Amino acid sequence: MIYLELYWEFFKIGLFAVGGGLATLPFLYALSATTGWFTPAQLADMIAVSESTPGAIGINMATFAGFTTAGVFGGVVATLGLITPSLFIIVFIARGLEAFRENTLVQRGFLGLRPAAVGLIAAAGLGIMQLALVRPGAESWTQFLYLPQTGVFVVLFWAIRKFSIHPVVFILIGAVAGVVLGF
Amino acid sequence: MTKTLFNLLWTFTKIGSVSFGGGYAMLPLLERELIDKRSWVTKEQILDYYAIGQSTPGIIAVNVSTFIGWQRAGWVGALAATLGFVLPSLVIITILAGVLTWSGDVPTVQHALAGVRVAVAALVLSTVIKFYTGAVKNKRGLGIFALTLGLSFFLGLSPFLLVLGGGFFGLILFSGPAGEEGKK
Structure with a gap:
């Protein structure tokens, strides 16, 4: 049954995704590859909507992915699956707050876990760059990149690093560029 | 209550x-x-x-x-x-x-979404750079980062496996008092 599958897949993600913001992205990327519930292109749209609306990005993406897979109830089930491990883990840890924080094994494990988590997001990010900028099946290096897209990408990346304004601004600029330049 | x-x-x-x-x-x-x-x-x-x-x-x-x-x-x-x-x-x-x-089939919406993807790619890249400076503080961390990135992007290994691997290598590589070792 699709709802049970959705709940279980997002339960696993809630158990393994560490860190903020886009921590669930690599898992959703893998999920799209193994199940075909949504495409990498849809995943990029989910990021855009999730970063432009209120609420935690991970929660928004879970609702969106669940909705795309199995409608309104799918969105609810995926979101509940994602938060279930948090409820158990946090309530369990709340009993021994200090002991957990000062446990050297936990600290050491996280020294390795954090770089791995960033590596995973970087890999998913490369996948999205490929999707947005690289011409599929290009026959020569000169055709490798969509040039207008790449130009907009470079300008936006520079602007994001330079100005700390809300991501929705850059997403809207991207949308306008896409319509005007006919991406 | x-x-x-x-x-x-x-x-x-x-x-x-x-x-x-x-x-x-x-x-x-x-x-x-x-x-x-x-x-x-x-x-x-x-x-x-x-x-x-x-x-x-x-x-x-x-x-x-x-x-x-x-x-x-x-x-x-x-x-x-x-x-x-x-x-x-x-x-x-x-x-x-x-x-x-x-509205996904409307051509204008499709062009807009293609542009949105370009913006998302730029946003994700800048997020990675921001996280990177916080999470990778030494050569061992860089090794774990690069290995995870490569295994995920080129070989498509499961993120579940790679997270466990990262934690495992953390336990082995960062032996000694965790706080001090981590800062080197």
């Missing part, structure tokens, strides 16, 4: 509907709603919850909501706060996802 639970649910619904991005972006809101207006928790408690929320699996904002709910009213409190926090996302995202699915 019922009143406490309803209060938790409603307060976190409000927080969930006005906080963009979750994580630390939510901190000023929590301070205003929970410390200034209601004195439910202290600033130290919130910062403690954040420290734990980051070092445990799951969405940071959800972890922090769970903590505060638990501290106010135990198990059901944790549930009320967390459900309150995700409720606005469920409503807003379901509506937007519906609109996007429904």
Whole structure:
């Protein structure tokens, strides 16, 4: 049954995704590859909507992915699956707050876990760059990149690093560029 | 009790509907709603919850909501706060996802979304750079980062496996007093 599958897949993600913001992205990327519930292109749209609306990005993406897979109830089930491990883990840890924080094994494990988590997001990010900028099946290096897209990408990346304004601004600029330049 | 639970649910619904991005972006809101207006928790408690929320699996904002709910009213409190926090996302995202699915075939929408993807690629890259400086502090960390990136992107290894691998290598490579070793 699709709802049970959705709940279980997002339960696993809630158990393994560490860190903020886009921590669930690599898992959703893998999920799209193994199940075909949504495409990498849809995943990029989910990021855009999730970063432009209120609420935690991970929660928004879970609702969106669940909705795309199995409608309104799918969105609810995926979101509940994602938060279930948090409820158990946090309530369990709340009993021994200090002991957990000062446990050297936990600290050491996280020294390795954090770089791995960033590596995973970087890999998913490369996948999205490929999707947005690289011409599929290009026959020569000169055709490798969509040039207008790449130009907009470079300008936006520079602007994001330079100005700390809300991501929705850059997403809207991207949308306008896409319509005007006919991406 | 019922009143406490309803209060938790409603307060976190409000927080969930006005906080963009979750994580630390939510901190000023929590301070205003929970410390200034209601004195439910202290600033130290919130910062403690954040420290734990980051070092445990799951969405940071959800972890922090769970903590505060638990501290106010135990198990059901944790549930009320967390459900309150995700409720606005469920409503807003379901509506937007519906609109996007429904209008996905319109050519203008397709061009706009292709442009949005370019912006998303730039946003994700800048997020990675920001996280990288916080998470990779030495050569061993760089090794774990590069290995995970390569195995994920080129070989498509499961992220579950790679997270476990990262934790495992952390335990082996960062032996000795964790705090000091990590800084080298």
